[in-house]
Amino acid sequence: MTRNHIHERTFIIRSQSGGNLVNLVVVSNRVSRASANEPMTGGLAAALLPVVEKSGAIWVGSSGRLREGAQKEPFAEIEALGAGALAMLDLPAAHYEGYYEGFANSALWPALHSRTDLIRTTQDNYQSYREVNSFFARALLKFRKPDTAFWIQDYHFLALGAELRALGVTHPIGFFLHTPWPTRDIFGGVPHHRELVEAMLAYDLIGFQTDGDRDNFLSYVEADLGLEVSGGTVQSRYGAARCAVFPIGIDPAKFAAFAAKSSSHPDVSRLRRSLNGEKLAIGVDRVDYSKGLVNRIEAFDRMLTAQPQLKRSVSLLQIATLSRGNIEAYGDLQNQLAKLVSDVNGRHGEVDWTPIRYLNKGFSQTVLAGLYRTAQVGVVTPLHDGMNLVAKEYVAAQNPVDPGVLVLSKFAGAANELDTALLVNPNDIDGMARTIATALSMPLLERRMRWEAMMTKLRAGTIQEWFSDFVDALDRAHALNDTAANDDVPASEPPVVWPVHSVASGAATRLH
């Protein structure tokens, strides 16, 4: 590794106090260091940033850089994050593509979203996935102290708990899945499905977004692995793995404050001025086949065709941030959407009116909140979605005296809580077209009643509660297991000292 451009310093991770799990290490592929003025990439990083920041945990994830030989010598850029730290690992250059694009997002993601027809992977990709899980396990040892608990996030790391156990780690290890878990026949379409689920049982606690996800997982474990499941707990060679539901939330007060504050932001005020009294529907999604974007645009098209009097009185602002563009299914979708939007605009547009404003760029959450508040209708129509935080953010950003209406797919995890939204089946294009029109003309009293009921749910299940409920449950789940948690680590182990570089090294390749 060339060190010419590296400024070395050290960062000492100190113990936090309070709670039983005093040293929490949170692990996810995607991390965020974004400020409120930058767009977030995906809900996982957006949700974790503020809570990890406050908790004093160490958050370990990808630096977005690749490094030759990273497996032999893990290299992390470490910076302070609130009371804790953010540790960004350079990932092994030989395995990143196979791990992230080849297996996580071309085998697991399609299956988890019930699209086994889109699975395209190889044995090498699986090998790379396992290599990166094992690489993270070795890197995590550096952060282990006697009272550490590890909390692993998402489908990128199904096998990370088993890799840590194989290295002798007996500490609490929890896992949370941000996506849906499909029915057992669908998960059975993933190459190596059995090994992966067996590996997951090394976790003390496995968290899901909804009851349906947990039940699907347990039914796979019972029927396909033939293991005993009792009261949501699976017994395996690793001991007990508790499976429970923790619907992820947002900070509704923060979004309300952002929305109130951002009305003067140039993007928000320009949008308002450009509407000239016309109504607005808004969609905010990564360009992903799970998000039902094609169906949504077709429904908007159908609505304008069926009810031409709505032309010039409503338009759709679709923020569509590009995602995972190196994967064929994503590239194809980008092209399909660009063509579809231009076709709809071409057929319905006028010299001074465009029905769909389609933007492939991201906005900060402060601006986003102002855009949400400007729109009378929020359209969230995934075919399958773990939660969908945009649905929750749209509701939280509304003006309490004149709230907008949420049109929400019944296949988003968020529909379990936001059941007073107008729930739709995204496969029923005519039904969605009618529902968007209903939302546009809903009387104030009904809008308020529906909105207040949703706000009550959002206030009862905030991101702060999600975080502390999981950590408490992990503590209890670990206590169920008979292992002596810290046998392998001397009580006097010194704090970890990592080399840190403050500028990108020439030896690493930047990814995103």
Ligand SMILES: O=P(O)(O)OC[C@H]1O[C@H](O[C@H]2O[C@H](CO)[C@@H](O)[C@H](O)[C@H]2O)[C@H](O)[C@@H](O)[C@@H]1O
């Ligand atoms: O990291 P990327 O590959 O760019 O993808 C972005 C994230 O997408 C997924 O987000 C999920 O988590 C959200 C919060 O729990 C949830 O609301 C949403 O339904 C999920 O799709 C993915 O699971 C993350 O790992 C990615 O970082």
Ligand SMILES: O=c1ccn([C@@H]2O[C@H](COP(=O)(O)OP(=O)(O)O)[C@@H](O)[C@H]2O)c(=O)[nH]1
């Ligand atoms: O321009 C944008 C678009 C989205 N987001 C954030 O990205 C997250 C998307 O999360 P969601 O759960 O809806 O979907 P995911 O992308 O994780 O599947 C939300 O917190 C949004 O506020 C953002 O900050 N700027």
